[in-house]
Amino acid sequence: MDTKSLLIETATTLFQQKGYKTVGLNEIIKACNVTKGALYHHFPNGKDELLITCLHALKEDITTDIEVIFSKHSSTEDALISMIDTLIRSFETDGTITGYTFSSIVSEMATMSEPVRSACSELYENIENIYCTKLLADGFSDETADSISLLLTATIEGAMMLCLTQQSADPLKTIANLLPNLLKRFS
Template identity: 75%
Template sequence: MDTKSLMIETATILFQQKGYKSVGLNELLKACSITKGALYHHFPNGKEELLIACLHALNETITTDIEAIFSGHQSTKEATQAMIDKLIHNLETDGTITGYTFSSIVSEMATVSEPVRKACSALYENIQHIYCTKLVTDGFSNESASAIALLMTASIEGAMLLCLTQKSIEPLKTTGQLLPNLMKMY
């Protein structure tokens, strides 16, 4: 793995686990086994530019994973349950769902940095687009699909945060049980 990719991968994990502001530059350099010069060589604008690169990498990884799950299932209901089951499995196996959630970064940085806000917004929009497309395929109108996709995104993201704060899989389990029923209402 090249230095830039290693920096993005390592920083993503640190930012998700500790938050952007809690990760000091020295900690980042040590975790990546790089010098300050190497950081600024790859990211001339420093730590915030690295964060944006991390968010772009997360966007690609999460979007690819969700697309694979949703294309591998016939209905939105089945795909959503499979995705939630995967999140629950990750939480039970790893004790975290770090690769999927980036809400801590959003809450910490979105009001401080417009480029970070835009990177986070793009990821949420991609997730909603995947959900919306599958819902339209299931026969929902564009308007209903868009509304349900927003509800799904908010529910699943919120459930992941609750799982992490409660150290429990119950919020995701409950969301997985209730979301299909809410889809029927439209």
């Protein structure tokens, strides 16, 4: 893996696990076993630029993962259950959902930096658009699909945060059981 990719991957994991403010550049440099000069070569504007790059990489990874899952299923309900099952397996295997959630970064930084807020907003918009597209294919109206997409994004992201804080996959399991009935109520 090249140095830039290593910095992005390592920083993303550390930011998700510990929060942006808690992680210092020295910790990232040490974890990557690179020099400070190497970090500034790739990210001349330092930690903020690295964070925004990490968020863009997360956007690509998360969007791709969700699109792959959704492309394998004919209905929104089946795709959501499959996606949530993937999150549950990830949590139960690794004890975390790192790589899928970025709420800690959003809550910490979105009001402090317009570029960070914008990068976070783009990721949420991508996720909502994937849900919305599938809901439209299921026959929901534009307005209903938009509303349900927002609800799904907030619900799933919130459940992931609850899993992390409770150290239990139960919140994701609960929404996996409730979402199919919720979707039926809107159809």
